[in-house]
Amino acid sequence: MTNAVASRTQVFYMTQKRKQVRPERGIQPPKTRCTKRGEVSKSASSGVSIRSAQFAVKNNGVITDAEFKALGKSRLKYKTKCGLDPYGRNI
Numbered sequence: 001m002t003n004a005v006a007s008r009t010q011v012f013y014m015t016q017k018r019k020q021v022r023p024e025r026g027i028q029p030p031k032t033r034c035t036k037r038g039e040v041s042k043s044a045s046s047g048v049s050i051r052s053a054q055f056a057v058k059n060n061g062v063i064t065d066a067e068f069k070a071l072g073k074s075r076l077k078y079k080t081k082c083g084l085d086p087y088g089r090n091i
Helices: 003-025 050-059 065-082
Strands: 031-033 040-042
Touching: 003 050, 050 065
Parallel strands: none
Antiparallel strands: 031 040
């Protein structure tokens, strides 16, 4: 499995886990204010970005600093080449 595919799989898992934990703990999504009308509403729950997943595995000691830097560089090249957003979706 390539690093990009592994990262995307990890991000998907973390996003699903986050969606599960929020209702269990009663965590409400953040509120946003419309700059044009001033209305306040709940923002949509976003996923976990691939970059944040990379930081999570680094901070938990799964990868070293050198591996983290190499993974970041290869991810950036792949993201640019394939035209992906921070969540791994096609733009």
